[in-house]
Amino acid sequence: MTFQNIVISKESQLGVIKINRPEVRNALDSETLKEMEKALELFEKDEEVGVIVFTGAGEKSFAAGADIRQLQKKNALDALLPGMSGVYQRIENASKVTIAAINGFALGGGCELALACDIRIAARHAKIGLPELNLAIIPSAGGTQRLTRLIGKGRALEMILTGEMITAEKAEQIGLVSQVVPIEELWTAVKEKAAKILSKGPLAVRLAKIAVNQGADLDIHTALTLEKLAQGILFNSEDKKEGCQAFLEKRAAQFKGR
Numbered sequence: 202m203t204f205q206n207i208v209i210s211k212e213s214q215l216g217v218i219k220i221n222r223p224e225v226r227n228a229l230d231s232e233t234l235k236e237m238e239k240a241l242e243l244f245e246k247d248e249e250v251g252v253i254v255f256t257g258a259g260e261k262s263f264a265a266g267a268d269i270r271q272l273q274k275k276n277a278l279d280a281l282l283p284g285m286s287g288v289y290q291r292i293e294n295a296s297k298v299t300i301a302a303i304n305g306f307a308l309g310g311g312c313e314l315a316l317a318c319d320i321r322i323a324a325r326h327a328k329i330g331l332p333e334l335n336l337a338i339i340p341s342a343g344g345t346q347r348l349t350r351l352i353g354k355g356r357a358l359e360m361i362l363t364g365e366m367i368t369a370e371k372a373e374q375i376g377l378v379s380q381v382v383p384i385e386e387l388w389t390a391v392k393e394k395a396a397k398i399l400s401k402g403p404l405a406v407r408l409a410k411i412a413v414n415q416g417a418d419l420d421i422h423t424a425l426t427l428e429k430l431a432q433g434i435l436f437n438s439e440d441k442k443e444g445c446q447a448f449l450e451k452r453a454a455q456f457k458g459r
Contacts (some may be wrong), residue, residue, distance in 0.1 A: 205232065213249075266332075
């Protein structure tokens with residue numbers, strides 16, 4: 202499949218979706234979002250791919266948010282359409298693990314894209330922020346909700362209400378990103394993180410995502426029941442038997458995802 206605004210590639214079990222609009226700081230217009238969703242679907246169906254990475258072209262910008270020219274034309278009914286928020290829900294609920302490799306500015310919708318991913322790794326020079334209130338609108342592709350759940354209400358409100366950009370180091374301090382590295386080490390860090398995940402049982406990875414994502418908004422008793430049901434599925438899997446046997450035999454497990 203040919204794309205105009207993104208570049209996709211595959212390195213063994215790693216699928217990469219790169220926003221390729223450096224001339225506009227990788228701004229996310231409607232066509233780019235459609236292409237990202239199609240690429241996600243392709244990698245979801247690819248049985249070889251276990252981890253999907255989102256990043257931006259160049260070293261200046263991960264994604265600078267929505268295309269302001271398109272945003273200017275939107276009306277109240279447009280806000281009710283799936284749009285960017287719908288694409289990011291697809292990313293959050295992907296069956297594969299997703300990693301945001303934040304190679305530069307992650308602003309507005311770019312920050313929200315990173316928030317929709319399971320893991321965020323940032324280059325040291327990256328800046329992250331939600332400046333939507335400068336345009337008299339709010340972050341509406343998950344920013345008010347995912348950011349609050351990730352770093353807490355107080356810090357989320359401060360970021361949203363001030364619109365200030367924070368450094369990668371600050372983002373790591375407050376739990377917005379999990380790792381900060383020099384730009385030249387970003388891809389190595391992503392591959393190392395992906396390798397650790399890919400060495401685990403694929404079914405366990407998938408069910409861990411479901412248990413965490415779905416359980417986070419449930420009461421504790423219901424969430425613990427969900428956790429037990431997920432574990433029940435895994436207890437009967439071939440991978441669980443292989444994992445235990447490999448541990449006892451002091452060898453690397455050969456998981457098959459069933």
